[in-house]
Amino acid sequence: QTVSSLPEQTRIITVSNQKGGVGKTTTTVNLASALARRGATVLVIDLDPQGNASTALGVMHRPEVTSVYDVLLGDSSLEDALQPTTDHERLFCVPSTINLAGAEIELVSLVAREQRLRTAVETFLRESDRTYHYVFIDCPPSLGLLTVNAFVAAQEVLIPIQCEYYALEGLSQLLGNIQLIQKHLNPTLRVSTIMLTMYDARTNLAQEVAHEVRAHFPTEVLNAVIPRSVRISEAPSYGQTVHAYDAASIGALAYLEAAAEIAERSPDGAESPEKAEAAG
Numbered sequence: 184q185t186v187s188s189l190p191e192q193t194r195i196i197t198v199s200n201q202k203g204g205v206g207k208t209t210t211t212v213n214l215a216s217a218l219a220r221r222g223a224t225v226l227v228i229d230l231d232p233q234g235n236a237s238t239a240l241g242v243m244h245r246p247e248v249t250s251v252y253d254v255l256l257g258d259s260s261l262e263d264a265l266q267p268t269t270d271h272e273r274l275f276c277v278p279s280t281i282n283l284a285g286a287e288i289e290l291v292s293l294v295a296r297e298q299r300l301r302t303a304v305e306t307f308l309r310e311s312d313r314t315y316h317y318v319f320i321d322c323p324p325s326l327g328l329l330t331v332n333a334f335v336a337a338q339e340v341l342i343p344i345q346c347e348y349y350a351l352e353g354l355s356q357l358l359g360n361i362q363l364i365q366k367h368l369n370p371t372l373r374v375s376t377i378m379l380t381m382y383d384a385r386t387n388l389a390q391e392v393a394h395e396v397r398a399h400f401p402t403e404v405l406n407a408v409i410p411r412s413v414r415i416s417e418a419p420s421y422g423q424t425v426h427a428y429d430a431a432s433i434g435a436l437a438y439l440e441a442a443a444e445i446a447e448r449s450p451d452g453a454e455s456p457e458k459a460e461a462a463g
């Protein structure tokens with residue numbers, strides 16, 4: 184446990200990519216779990232109506248459960264919707280339910296419709312008895328109002344990129360949207376981290392994609408790469424993260440490495456003091 188690399192202020196990280204199936208949810212839950220195992224207290228907010236992050240963390244998300252829907256559209260607080268996880272005593276989840284599927288439309292007519300998650304997160308962090316080191320927000324595969332709420336609530340965006348054909352397709356649209364958010368709603372938002380997922384070292388294609396992404400984003404891309412691994416894809420069907428399911432698997436180790444890198448990076452993009460010291 185590297186308690187020294189816990190952030191002084193809560194880092195709020197939105198995991199986003201409007202493409203489905205690129206590894207957003209897998210990355211959210213396994214990184215969050217890895218950081219909890221390193222000593223951090225971590226909250227995952229499931230903002231996808233499909234509720235895959237809730238499932239992977241073994242958290243109840245039947246329609247009658249108090250969820251992020253009730254936080255965005257009702258009177259519930261994040262604390263009301265918070266659930267512990269069986270994965271780790273320091274890992275918590277605010278689930279999503281299928282009710283959230285209508286939220287994009289229901290939000291349209293509300294006051295401060297883009298700020299609702301931000302307000303809820305700020306209140307929660309201020310009033311909670313616990314100190315949270317990380318909040319991860321798992322986004323749906325769209326750039327609608329739910330994702331806008333996530334961008335407005337966060338300081339950092341983490342973009343998972345699948346090492347496959349068309350990996351970079353849609354990325355300029357995503358970055359363009361983030362620029363709009365920076366301009367109009369959240370000037371301090373920044374793309375802090377890009378993660379290569381589902382990497383298959385045996386294919387030239389994966390290597391080419393990785394090379395291309397690193398050339399475009401030399402500072403954002405993590406050194407750690409998440410391999411394509413059956414253990415990673417099996418874990419959610421047991422309501423587990425890969426760390427609970429098979430802690431020694433290459434997938435679990437890759438997520439631990441990625442977590443260590445993220446923890447070492449300073450939230451504002453400057454070199455962290457320890458790193459600067461180490462470099463002399």
Ligand code: ADP
Nearest residue numbers: 203204205206207208209381410411412415416
């Ligand atoms: P998204 O949230 O972006 O839609 P998911 O995280 O749900 O993507 O991943 C899509 C599918 O790919 C899921 O079935 C998941 O289990 C699988 N998957 C994700 N990462 C890996 C990986 N590294 N190796 C193998 N399968 C993976």
Ligand code: MG
Nearest residue numbers: 207208231235
């Ligand atoms: Mg998902």
